[in-house]
Amino acid sequence: MARPHPAVAVCLSAWLALHPPAARAAELLAPGVISTAHNETSASLTPDRRELYFMRGDLVSGDSAILVAQRDGARYRNVRIAPFSGVWKDSEPHVSPDGKRLYFVSNRPAVAGGEGLVATRGRQSFPGANLWYVERQGAGWGAPVRIEGEVNRVPMVYNPSVAANGNLYFSAHREDSGAAYQIYVAKPDGQGYGAPQRIDLGIGVKGNHMDPAIDPQERYLLFAGDEGDSAGAADIYIAFRSADGGWGTPLRLPGEVNSAYLENAPALGRDFGELLVTSMRPAPARFPKPAQDLEAFTRRLDDPLNGSRNVWRFDIAPLLREHGIDAPG
Incomplete structure (x- = not known):
């Protein structure tokens, strides 16, 4: 996966900190390349x-x-x-x-x-x-x-x-x-x-x-x-x-x-249990926040986690195995 922009990485880390993984962590697909502000x-x-x-x-x-x-x-x-x-x-x-x-x-x-x-x-x-x-x-x-x-x-x-x-x-x-x-x-x-x-x-x-x-x-x-x-x-x-x-x-x-x-x-992806999902989940906004100039504020609005739809990757293999499915289709 392409390395995310530093600002995107910070937002993604903050989001994941509030959503600890139950089994397999959510993965934003190729931030800045596939998943963007659009x-x-x-x-x-x-x-x-x-x-x-x-x-x-x-x-x-x-x-x-x-x-x-x-x-x-x-x-x-x-x-x-x-x-x-x-x-x-x-x-x-x-x-x-x-x-x-x-x-x-x-x-x-x-x-x-x-x-x-x-x-x-x-x-x-x-x-x-x-x-x-x-x-x-x-x-x-x-x-x-x-x-x-x-x-x-x-x-x-x-x-x-x-x-x-x-x-x-x-x-x-x-x-x-x-x-x-x-x-x-x-x-x-x-x-x-x-x-x-x-x-x-x-x-x-x-x-x-x-x-x-x-x-x-x-x-x-x-x-x-x-x-x-x-x-x-x-x-x-x-x-x-x-x-x-x-x-x-x-x-x-x-x-x-x-x-x-x-x-x-x-x-469905091509690997067993691979699931690609569209989500509008944004990075969390906390207030009060450090003062920002217009450039910094605009970067926040222009990163993938601005509430636009993005592609996320998950692994549902454990759930499929629980239901007796243990091989790709």
């Missing part, structure tokens, strides 16, 4: 661990692009906009388990030259979201392809995550979602994907279920939401596959994964 979320590694794709956007989520960083040992470098992004509002990249496809979300038009996708909810209109993918071609990626059919019939489709068998998980607002968002799965049907099926989790449509991260073997499912015991706006939960093929009661992840702030966009 919003970063939805990190996804290629199978060889040499590339990390993630979203970076403004603080109100009005604009975003998909970025890619090279991994060199434990360090990240050469951050740049992914070749298929940078024109439309793109977000939420997910590299398939075999690395042959990268799924993402975009408001780009279904037909080249058309208008960007728009969604309306209540009295508000905002950039819409459909699922797209690019396929690996040598060292690069092919042209973006929109998923046709029922999956993208509605303009609010987010957070793709695919299992090894091709089953596509995502969150969306559809006719059977209730007032919030729910998680769906669409299975390959030979020509694309079949009709999405809603996954009933926990409190069902009474709650908000977003950002699925499926184990490649579909043994467990991580998501963001509030099952009534969330400490913040949303926390990360895990549901294990039950013997009847359904999903067990969601469990709020223990330890440092969740905080009093928003956590969302869980993503």
Whole structure:
């Protein structure tokens, strides 16, 4: 991992001092390189661990692009906009388990030259979201392809995550979602994907279920939401596959994964138990504080722990082993 700026290191040390690790410490991912003063979320590694794709956007989520960083040992470098992004509002990249496809979300038009996708909810209109993918071609990626059919019939489709068998998980607002968002799965049907099926989790449509991260073997499912015991706006939960093929009661992840702030966009890393999570947790502010000049104050506001969304790394291997899972997907 790249060495953090001294000011960032001080803020991170102060935060961790107030949050002693329950099992494995929280790790801010590449501060100053991946995690910055902007919003970063939805990190996804290629199978060889040499590339990390993630979203970076403004603080109100009005604009975003998909970025890619090279991994060199434990360090990240050469951050740049992914070749298929940078024109439309793109977000939420997910590299398939075999690395042959990268799924993402975009408001780009279904037909080249058309208008960007728009969604309306209540009295508000905002950039819409459909699922797209690019396929690996040598060292690069092919042209973006929109998923046709029922999956993208509605303009609010987010957070793709695919299992090894091709089953596509995502969150969306559809006719059977209730007032919030729910998680769906669409299975390959030979020509694309079949009709999405809603996954009933926990409190069902009474709650908000977003950002699925499926184990490649579909043994467990991580998501963001509030099952009534969330400490913040949303926390990360895990549901294990039950013997009847359904999903067990969601469990709020223990330890440092969740905080009093928003956590969302869980993503599985390539190592067993590796979990990447987006969090808005800031460095603590204590008062009175030493007098600062404008330069010092601005540095504080411009470091990653300013309350913007960052990517954090955790190890949930002990929890998985407690539930009989002791090998990668």
